[in-house]
Structure formats: structure tokens, C-alpha cells
Amino acid sequence: MSLVEETLQKQFGEIIVKEAKGEPKKAVFDKALILKVLAFLSPSLLLVLWEIFSRLGVVDIRLFSSPIMIFKTMVPMLYSGELLYHTFISAQRIVLGFLAGAVPGVILGLSMGLFAPIRASLMPMVSATFPIPKLAIMPLILIVFGLGEASKIFTIAIGVFYLVLINTMAGVLNIDDIYLDVAKNFGASPFQFYTTVAFPGALPMIFAGFKLGMGTALLLIVAAELSAAKAGVGWLVWRAYDMFDIEKMFVALITLAFLGYIFSYLLEIAEKVVIPWKNDRR
Amino acid sequence: MVNPTEAINLENLTKVFYARKKKIVALENIDLSVREGEFLCIVGPSGCGKTTLLRILAGLEKQTWGKVIIRSKNPEKPLTSMVFQGESVFPWMTVAENVAYSLRIRGIPKNERREIADHYLKLMGLDGFADTFPHQLSGGMKQRINVARAFVSDPEILLMDEPFGALDEQNRLILQQELLKIWEGSEKTTLFITHSIDEALVLADRIIIMTAHPGRVKAIVPIDIPRPRDILSLRSSPQFGALFQEIWRLLQEEVLKAQSMELKN
């Protein structure tokens, strides 16, 4: 009932009977469809405006290029396989770095969550080193791991590691005590505590850590490929910067966005498969 | 009941909690014997230490003083399993996985596990839900899982902490009848906490009434109603009414005491 109707009813004491006629009233437009169209339309509009403004000279074409020029640069890069090559190199570094950080992050996070002595002895070190910006230790990583692949993978790994570790530990600590009691009562071994309670119970938080970690990985890949790289999408960005090739830079940026989208999509799917019991909570 | 030996002896059992510099005497000088195969119900006001008593028997808590003697007849079997007060079904396991949890812990192969689980799922009216996840089920269904999970582990002593406490009256009656059905087939020594006198009368061989904080044994009332029992005819018998009154008189004092203690704090 609208406010007006309500006030009218109060004033005149009229009784409004609301009747349902079985079939729901059919909307002229499908609401969900309109939203989808909107979601598609607004970025398209932005692109069109960008193109128009760059043609009119409202935006500086040397700095911001134009959608069509970027597209024209992108197509040959796609055809020659150049873009795919760099994408593959970066994706490989991200995947390896992610795994190298996430696996120990999960294992250590579970241990720290489950066992107070482990938590007590490791937490000071984690708390002390976590706030150090990962970019600040890149020179150190380069000195230790050299200029090859290892340094890039390690840079990503360390960023992912902390986020996964902290989320996993929080996930375990958030598990209701009653589940630990059940496991204990049925005589679960320490290993079975991991596999039947701590790990599955912490999975939702572990995935939250994975997603945050993936965000950081994308950030770090660009930084890692700045120094001593010969390929990769991040390298492409810096290379375009050196050559002042704005179109190429935009192509690389778009590729990075695409990489980010793919990886978060994959994580999303993995989450649905691994945590089926959480599925329809949304 | 056939075998008159005692499964559990508690002597002078006392449990003190130290919480934030405060001393809480949860249990004080509990002396109690539980016969083998006996169904013992425990009633008492909230906070009198019922859960604590069961947790000590389950090995989840250690007594401060006193002796706990549990006689194991069959060292192959787990000594106790507990149905916890509150939600304790693992949300990350299917119904069948939950029910078969103890078997997984004992390293029994998967197909064998499933067979045993299926048997109990059927007994508890859960067949057809084996592969669903608990979040899709009602509270009544979840408690069935809890009870089935405890029975599957086939312990020497079954500990149940208000398993039907959160259920509505209809579900409660159905589950009581079902519990009687599987319990009377197993004759397992069982300690069962409840707030409902009705429930205690229907299930128990003896009912223990505990005192308000600190928890002591106030009285033990034997319930000489023959088995197998049928909830419906039992509830309408004159014996039931008389026993109800007796237990309520004992319990009422303690509940009032607990309330006045709460007011003082």
C-alpha cells in the first residue's frame, strides 16, 4: 500500500480489500532482462563516448588513445600469437606463484588454527612480517633468487601466502567448538582433525583467502615483471611505457583485466565444486 | 537390566571451573552407580552441571576430584559416544557421511561404512536423505542424524545431552518412540539429559534429580514401567501421573532455588 493510500484510508476510514487473482500480474518488461541490458549498455556507452571525445579532441589521443585504435593494435597482436605468448607466460607465473604460496599457507594456517602452541610460537613472526609491503622486499628477492623465474614466482607466492595463511587460521578458529568435541569424542587422530573438521570447516574462509590472494598475485605480477623479465603481460606494460606505445599498453591492461576475470571465475567454480554444502546460501 | 553388574561408578565426583578468577563448583560430591544396560535420565535446573557430568564421562573434561570408573566389557568397542546439546551435525558432510563418521575415524572401508549407515538411516527414518547436505534439512531431521551417528559408533555407553530439546512437541514424540525402538533392541547403557519430565518418564529406568548449583544428586526415582514401552498408552496410565507428580515436587524446589540464586547474582 502506498503512503497516499494509507493516509487516505486513515482519513476516510475506507477499507481497502486486496484481492489476489491467482495468476501474478505480468510485467510489461522483464526486470532481470532490463538489468542485464543496463549492465551491457553502460560500458558500451562509455566506450562510444571515449571514441567520440577522442575524435573531437576532447581527450588527448596521445595519452588516452581511442577504443578503435586500441582494437586495431590488438588484432595483429592476437593473430601473431604475441599476446597469447605473454599471457601464457604471466598466467604460468601466477599459477605457480599462487600454488607455492597457497599450499603452505593452508597447511600452516590449519596448524596454527588447530594447535595453540604452534599458533603462539609462529604468530609473532607472522604479525611482524605481514605488514611489510611485498614490493619492498622485491630487491631482496632478486638478490636471493636471481633474475630468473624463481624470483617472480616467489614474489607472488609470498603475497598469496600471508593472505591464505591468515584467512585459513581465522577459518579454523571460527569453527564451532562443538564440532571439535564431536571429533574428539569419536576418537579422531590429529591427522583426522585436519581432514574431517579443520580443513572442511575452514574451506569457506580458505577460499576467501584464495580470492584475496589472487588479487594480490595480479598486482605483484606487474611489479615482478618490471625487473629483469623478457616476457609477460606485466613486461608488456612496462615495455609499452618505454616505447611510449599507448595502444599496446592499453592492450596489455585489458589482457590483465581479462586474466584477473578468468582466474576469479575459475576460483568461483572451484569453490562451488569443493564446497557444495555452501551452495545455496546465496 | 538382566545383568545386574554396574557399568559406571562415580565416587565423590567434583568439578570446579575457574573462570576469570571466579570459582564455579559445577558438580559436588556426586556418588552414582549406573547398571549395565540401564537407561538413566538426568533432570535438574539449568546450569546444575548436567552437561559437565556427561562431558566428564565422555572424556572431554577432567574431574577436579573424585573417581570415575567405567567398566569396559568389550575393548574393541568405543567406550562412549555423545549426542551433544545443540547443533553438532557437520554441515560439510552428507547425511550418510555424518552418520558413518565414527566408522571413518576407525578406518572402516567406504562401502562397508555405507552399508552400516544405510541400516541406521532406515531405522531413524532418514532413508532417501543419505546424500543430501544437512543445511537442507529441518531441526528434527538433524537430531535424527545426531542420534543415528551415536548409535552407529556402537559404544558401550551412550551419552545424550538434551537431544530433543530444541524440537517441537510432535517431532519430540516421534523421535522418543523411535529412540525407544532402537534402544530397546540394543540395551545399551544410556545417560540421557532432559528438561522434560514427560520425556524422562517415557524413556528411563531410573531418573536422577539434581540439585541446583552446585550440582549434587538430590534423589533417584526408579521407573518400573515394563518394556517394550509405547508412549501413547504409557502417558495415559495412572502410574505415569503419580510419578510425574513425585518428580515435579522434587524438581520444583531446585528450579525455584536456581531462580532465586540467579536473582541474587
Ligand SMILES: Nc1ncnc2c1ncn2[C@@H]1O[C@H](COP(=O)(O)OP(=O)(O)OP(=O)(O)O)[C@@H](O)[C@H]1O
Ligand atoms: N568451560 C567452562 N568454564 C567455566 N564454567 C563452566 C564451563 N562449563 C560449564 N561451566 C559452568 O558450570 C555450570 C554447569 O554447567 P553445565 O553446562 O554443566 O550445566 P547444565 O546443567 O548442562 O545446564 P543446561 O541445562 O542449561 O544445559 C554452569 O554454572 C556453567 O556456567
Ligand SMILES: [Mg+2]
Ligand atoms: Mg547442558
